[in-house]
């Protein structure tokens with residue numbers, strides 16, 4: 001398909017092919033996949049645009065572009081994704097970290113210093129992106145990361161290792177049922193929040209991600225309700241909870257936290273100006 005092409009032409013041909021297959025913004029994918037094949041930084045591609053990859057590299061690139069044309073996310077093809085400037089291993093057992101979730105991490109890091117520097121629980125850790133980023137960028141003494149999925153936890157542990165973090169306590173737990181520390185300063189959580197109806201209408205890319213990371217019963221509200229009811233018992237007085245929101249259900253979720261006695265509830269918008277993070281104090 002792409003034989004005898006230099007880097008510039010490979011990117012161009014792959015971009016046209018993916019566009020024809022319905023990928024609306026293929027530029028970043030074509031570059032990520034080619035730099036992965038060539039094992040060079042993405043920014044270097046254009047410095048060596050006239051270089052012709054080997055036949056083996058071109059065939060490998062073709063295979064990756066075909067997989068992407070079948071709507072497999074580029075991060076699952078390369079096995080890596082960036083988050084908060086760090087690299088995370090991803091696979092079919094973990095959600096690909098999203099830029100919106102970086103806002104949650106930034107909000108935890110920006111909490112008032114005297115109140116937030118001891119312990120944090122990253123519930124529903126998945127790839128470990130929240131816990132590992134907090135360990136890299138914050139000054140917490142204790143970080144716990146939990147998930148119901150043992151295979152997600154394995155990936156989270158690998159990501160801690162890749163990022164030179166040895167201090168996170170990983171716990172396999174169904175929401176709070178195996179969490180022993182009852183006095184965290186902060187709970188940070190990006191729970192599954194896609195209703196069964198919403199799931200059916202998701203882009204094909206999301207069907208490659210683990211259902212357990214996305215779907216939530218009770219019209220997508222199950223985890224918000226469980227967390228709002230139980231988190232108070234695991235937080236210090238005046239401890240904070242920060243939760244990623246399903247933007248379509250912001251008011252309902254806010255109401256759930258209000259009814260459960262949380263105070264100072266704040267909603268933070270994302271880059272698309274959609275409500276994305278709920279921040280509240282334990283009442």
Ligand SMILES: C[S@@+](CC[C@H](N)C(=O)[O-])C[C@H]1O[C@@H](n2cnc3c(N)ncnc32)[C@H](O)[C@@H]1O
Nearest residue numbers: 097124125126147148149174175190191192213
């Ligand atoms: C939306 S993903 C978030 C992953 C990661 N924190 C992130 O922000 O990219 C939700 C995670 O919750 C986990 N999960 C699903 N049901 C759970 C439960 N009952 N108890 C604990 N974790 C659960 C899934 O395995 C998944 O890793």
